[in-house]
Amino acid sequence: MTVAISIGIFLSIILFVEGAYYCYHQYMNPHNKNLKRRLRGGSGKPGDLQKTQEAPGILRNRKMSDIPWIQNLLGSMTSLGGLERLLQQANSQMPVGVFFLLSGVLGGAGLLVATFQDYGMFAALGLSLMGMSLPLLQMKRKRKRRFKEFERQLPEALDLMARALRAGHAFSVGMKMIGDEFPDPIGPEFSRTVEEISFGIDVPQAMNNLNGRVISTDLKFFVTALVVQRETGGNLAEIIEAISRLIRQRFELLGRVKALSAEGRMSGIILFCMPIVMSILLWFLNEAYMRILIEDEIGRMMALGSGLLMLVGAYVMKNMCDIKV
Template sequence: MNGTETGNVLAHLTPELLAAVGGALVFLLALAAIVLVRRMSDRSGRAVRERLDALAMALPDAQPVDIVRRESMSEVPLLNRALERTRWARNVGELIRQGRAPGNPGMYILLSLLIGVCALYVSLVLSAGPLFLLLGLGAAFAPFAWLKRRKAKRMARFQEQLPDALDLVARAMKAGNTFSGGLRMVADEFEDPIGEEFRTTMDEINFGVAVEQAMLNLLARVDCDDLKFFVVSVNVQRETGGNLAEIIGGIAGLVRERFKLLGRVRVLSAEGRISAYILIALPFIVTGVLYLLNPEYMTTLFTTEVGKRLIQGALGSMLLGSLIIRRMIRIKV
């Protein structure tokens, strides 16, 4: 089949594809509108919040506590039942909880589908190449990338606070406080995220959860490798005995030394990161300068078929090169 016949086939298929994609886009927009309307008209949830606020006002000295458990995957019942059966939807919910992001998994999944359908529709309308189509569909994963970045920032902050928090627990136990008392001090003295997570652990212990299980729940909520040493040491010590204060103090020193090593690694890999930034930005800078100096010379690159293919190949090579460089300079400590 030659190029003319291929173009004729695509010309016949494009209206049907556009109609199908347009219908899917309208469906997703309608579903998103339903979710927003249901969220805005949540009378039962609003009534519960108003009653809790009234109780809090009746007790001026009491700290407001949200006791409403929200674990739904979506505001749409049908979508909620479908997402509850899938593991990847639960993984998205875990990202939302660990990153303290707003919304629920259904909202981010619908947003991702909407971005993907819009990218497909625009690519078909503009008759763009396959690389632009792949880039547009890759943008559909932007909501999940934002969730991962938010989680990573929160977990990094938790890891920074962990040595000081462990030192506080060790000093509190040496001063005669119990282990739970040391956890309470951390919950009261530290900000989010470590203060919030330890406060949740203390609430579980106060409501009757065993200390070992509460610590395991803390480990499940927080994605931090250094926290595993602390949780395992506490659970083992409660079964075998030993000086828990000295153990916790040693773990705090170990975490600090690990941070120092990580800092040295980042300094040594800084040259590779800067080189990656320069290599990625240089083609765009050169293209912009050449376009300002000689627009007609650069216009050929964007208007001819060969020029478009060269642009697609360059973008694909840059993407592959950036991934390789990122893999080379990413060193786990």
């Protein structure tokens, strides 16, 4: 009976989404609105160009799904720009539609497991939300790792640009050298900036676009210094060398801070892993004692509450040890 109810709810949601999409497409017609906005953006009229600064970004957006009606539905949702930006920043080739499909499959799998095992409503909801959040957490993890690698490569890239400027090359040539010589992530990002400059976007705007794609404090220093130098003048090679030296000093200070806070991080890891290890040991030593936490309703609620409190504690200790430099 529970499985039949779950299937009925799933089919009802599918029919509701289909009906909502049909009504929205029939009366609002977002495809024609997007087409008119793109045509206005390319008409060359100053007023239209000023109102549609997002037109180049729209034209560069990736396809969200290979299924036409899903593509039209996702394309009409302006709130999905942040999710697509997250996928691009994580250097993921996964379309937004596949991301939603994967999240739905994992969430449904958690719901089905909890339903068949009769874990209860709260456990089913928790497993479903956990499964749905796994792709998002993985993409945020990939983005964070990619940004850290970008910051690690940035001082060497700035040194290469400073040497190119001292040798008499133009700024765009130095940017192109970075794009050709360095691997992902800094190489492709600088290559994209060079392409924007070659297509007619001015240098400050192209660098601000780079700053919007990559979340990095060091990159903000570089972009701000470059914009100020182009307005006021000065020796750009010396400015870039000073920024590179400042970034290296910041890395050195960050290493010292990590060494001083290593004890707190290790304590947090031990406190988080100890209940899990003890639960596994007790399961093998006295299985009947641990089965109460799974078979009994109160036991399941206690286990779920303990897990949530562990996650909250891990989050608090991580923020305490994560010192910004």
